[in-house]
Amino acid sequence: MNSDRDPAMPLCVAIQEGSEEIRNNEADLPESKARDRKKAVVLSIVAVLLATGVGAVLLWAGGGGKTPRPEAGPKIRRVAVAKTDMSGVREMEGTLGYDSVRTIRGAGEGVVTWLPKQGATVARGEQLYRVDERPTVVFYGSTPMYRRLDTPGSVGRDIRVAADNLKALGYDIGQQPAPGTVVQQREPVDQQTSADAGPSTAAETGQDTAEPSSGPPPSAQGDDAGQETGAGKPAEDQTRAGQSPTPARQVTVKEGDGVLTEGLMSAIKRWQKSVGIEPTGVLEISDVVVTRSAVRVSEVSAQTGDAAANDLLSVSATTKSVHIPVETLDLGTIKAGQKVTVVLPDGTETAGEVATIGTTIKADQEGESGTGVTKINVTVSVDDAEAVKDIDAAPVQVRFEGEAKKGVLAVPVGALLALREGGYAVRLAEGRSAEGRSAGGRLVPVDTGMFARGLVEISGEDIAEGMKVEATA
Numbered sequence: 001m002n003s004d005r006d007p008a009m010p011l012c013v014a015i016q017e018g019s020e021e022i023r024n025n026e027a028d029l030p031e032s033k034a035r036d037r038k039k040a041v042v043l044s045i046v047a048v049l050l051a052t053g054v055g056a057v058l059l060w061a062g063g064g065g066k067t068p069r070p071e072a073g074p075k076i077r078r079v080a081v082a083k084t085d086m087s088g089v090r091e092m093e094g095t096l097g098y099d100s101v102r103t104i105r106g107a108g109e110g111v112v113t114w115l116p117k118q119g120a121t122v123a124r125g126e127q128l129y130r131v132d133e134r135p136t137v138v139f140y141g142s143t144p145m146y147r148r149l150d151t152p153g154s155v156g157r158d159i160r161v162a163a164d165n166l167k168a169l170g171y172d173i174g175q176q177p178a179p180g181t182v183v184q185q186r187e188p189v190d191q192q193t194s195a196d197a198g199p200s201t202a203a204e205t206g207q208d209t210a211e212p213s214s215g216p217p218p219s220a221q222g223d224d225a226g227q228e229t230g231a232g233k234p235a236e237d238q239t240r241a242g243q244s245p246t247p248a249r250q251v252t253v254k255e256g257d258g259v260l261t262e263g264l265m266s267a268i269k270r271w272q273k274s275v276g277i278e279p280t281g282v283l284e285i286s287d288v289v290v291t292r293s294a295v296r297v298s299e300v301s302a303q304t305g306d307a308a309a310n311d312l313l314s315v316s317a318t319t320k321s322v323h324i325p326v327e328t329l330d331l332g333t334i335k336a337g338q339k340v341t342v343v344l345p346d347g348t349e350t351a352g353e354v355a356t357i358g359t360t361i362k363a364d365q366e367g368e369s370g371t372g373v374t375k376i377n378v379t380v381s382v383d384d385a386e387a388v389k390d391i392d393a394a395p396v397q398v399r400f401e402g403e404a405k406k407g408v409l410a411v412p413v414g415a416l417l418a419l420r421e422g423g424y425a426v427r428l429a430e431g432r433s434a435e436g437r438s439a440g441g442r443l444v445p446v447d448t449g450m451f452a453r454g455l456v457e458i459s460g461e462d463i464a465e466g467m468k469v470e471a472t473a
Contacts, residue, residue: 088402160258174263
């Protein structure tokens with residue numbers, strides 16, 4: 001026999017040929033003789049395996065010729081049901097970073113002529129960028145500038161933002177009408193003319209452009225209100241006669257509104273002059289970016305010379321927090337205001353608090369099936385800003401202290417046995433074999449409670465402190 005040839009090959013051929021011969025011959029034999037012949041062939045095959053060395057290989061693989069022992073089952077130990085205090089502690093992975101990242105897009109036409117550096121902090125009244133050398137300045141508030149403020153008597157929350165910021169920057173804005181006041185809204189500044197009729201703007205007459213109305217709104221003056229004025233003449237006839245028409249619109253100031261008064265427009269002019277803008281008293285949309293507080297420039301995406309009507313930069317709050325994607329099933333024990341511990345990358349710990357729990361559910365796509373786990377973002381604030389001042393972004397661990405229970409009955413988790421019909425049970429340690437295996441102690445159903453640090457809270461009619469149960473070692 002050629003020693004280079006695989007010794008298993010002729011064996012396979014012999015078995016196949018022998019099997020074919022057996023099948024051919026079995027057709028002519030009685031059933032009992034055919035069974036005896038199959039047994040003889042099987043024994044012959046075993047003998048051939050041993051003779052060719054294959055059996056030796058199998059024995060070697062099993063441990064050097066020794067007969068393999070059956071695998072030992074888990075070791076069982078006896079434990080006592082103990083009364084103890086339990087506290088649930090969970091650790092979750094999160095990401096530490098700056099809050100409220102947003103992208104700033106330029107408003108209007110023009111060319112970017114100046115941009116801040118990444119990492120710079122921009123506060124109220126400071127310029128964030130410049131277009132055609134006209135600065136865009138940061139104001140604080142919650143309502144963005146969504147229109148050109150050029151109409152005396154205009155009312156709105158965006159005007160309140162302008163008024164509050166100019167006042168905070170030290171400008172005298174005059175008296176703002178109180179909520180419930182009815183003010184007269186006039187034409188935009190650039191549509192007001194003084195031709196023929198003499199001065200018409202409040203700046204020229206010295207009067208406030210948003211002077212409260214001396215009477216009730218037109219809707220409260222009866223069915224004929226707004227149809228006739230003066231001595232019974234229609235407003236149209238008065239206009240033709242050279243008299244001033246009834247104001248086109250009267251607006252009631254609501255809570256949270258600001259009014260574009262003459263005093264406020266004068267303050268806008270003084271502010272514009274101080275920041276290098278032509279002092280027109282008209283606030284353009286592109287003059288201001290409204291943020292909730294000071295911002296940090298997290299990324300600069302444009303360059304000087306680019307068109308302004310694009311994404312220019314990204315900003316964030318100057319504060320940092322931890323964002324944790326939490327599975328919806330785990331949210332039950334997490335509450336707003338809950339105290340937590342944040343473990344930083346270097347192992348140091350700092351205190352924190354659950355600031356917000358998101359309301360938008362996000363599904364993480366996992367696996368080829370596309371089925372995901374729904375998660376909600378939980379934001380944790382850090383109490384000590386100095387502890388994280390040198391970290392821009394990093395993965396961290398957040399330790400949640402769960403509910404605490406005193407004097408509950410508990411056993412190691414390894415004592416629980418899942419029942420086929422559902423639920424759990426423990427096995428009483430009533431007897432054990434010589435090998436240390438269970439000798440069939442009685443199963444007692446239990447209700448489970450808190451899981452913490454390898455223990456599980458149990459309760460049930462037949463459960464008492466001190467009773468012995470079996471648990472895996």
